[in-house]
Amino acid sequence: MTEKKKIYSDEELIARFQKGDERAYIELVRRYKDRLLNFVYRYLNSYEQAEDVVQDTLLKLYTSAHMYREIARFSTWIFTIAANLAKSELRRIKRRRVVSIHDMGFDDKEYEIPSEAYSPEKETTSSYGEKQIQQAINTLPDQFKTVIILREVQQLSYEEISQILGISIGTVKSRINRGRLRLQKLLKELKTH
């Protein structure tokens, strides 16, 4: 007789973990590590930093599991943690990238200098390459970047995005529309340069 293995939902797993079942935690880690990595990697554009953020997210899941209440889906909760940590990491990266040149003796103004060379590949077809798409995502303002990644890369619903970011569905729709148009404009600029 073969033993049927029950497949638990995320919410059942977190409930089991809250009761002390560490195997449930491992299962949640296995389910979410790649999804979270994909989201954070597209947001930060750095594999190593994305891996660190995902590790911190899953560590927080371990230490703060008791704070989860089943009023929201588990995926929404874990993506909220990841989004907040990724935002903090991006702020930290940006601070490091800001190079003050007043030491050079010109004036007191600080200039923001991109750390990476901006050299888009020119494509002759109407399709877009990964590099171009990622460059355009990196250039998007943060409010559009997050919704575009959650919607187009993670393929989450408007409602889930609204819960993760703590904004209304109307705002999500508006940001997605504006984000897509901004992305289109950026990609057009990248193609013409």
Added chain:
Amino acid sequence: MDCYSFEKIISDYLDSNLTEKEQQAANAHLAECPDCQGRLQDMNNILSALHSLPQPSMNPGFEARLLACIEQQKAKKESPFIYVLHQYSRAISVAAAVFLLLATSLFVYSAFALPSAPGKLPAAEIRMSNAAPEIPAAAGSILAGSREENTVKDTSKTLPLNYQRHIMVVNE
């Protein structure tokens, strides 16, 4: 519908979020506007490219590293003294530095600022040193006559050398 209005609803058009009436108006505009047709096609290409972006996967050692981190966190919780040391290391360093500074200042003050020669004694201390023999003498007067002088001498020997010298000078 004009191009500007179509641009505003292009996202809802793609996500099929329009009402039937809006959908018809958008389709009617698209049928006669090659620019918006191109814009829509381009947007479709962008969204397809976004959907088909390669998904990175986690390094095989990730789970082991994560579990090691969790063990470290548990160890921190188990030894609160080390945890407190780690958490308040800066405050502890500052406190230690302040203590060292105070201790050093006190040592320097006691070594150099306190008088070593009788001539340099502050007025109040000179008065004390001058008064010193009188106290035991007064105390000695209560005692029997012949023991008076011995009591004075014995008591003066318990004083610091500076004061002993003063007592000798004053007694002379």
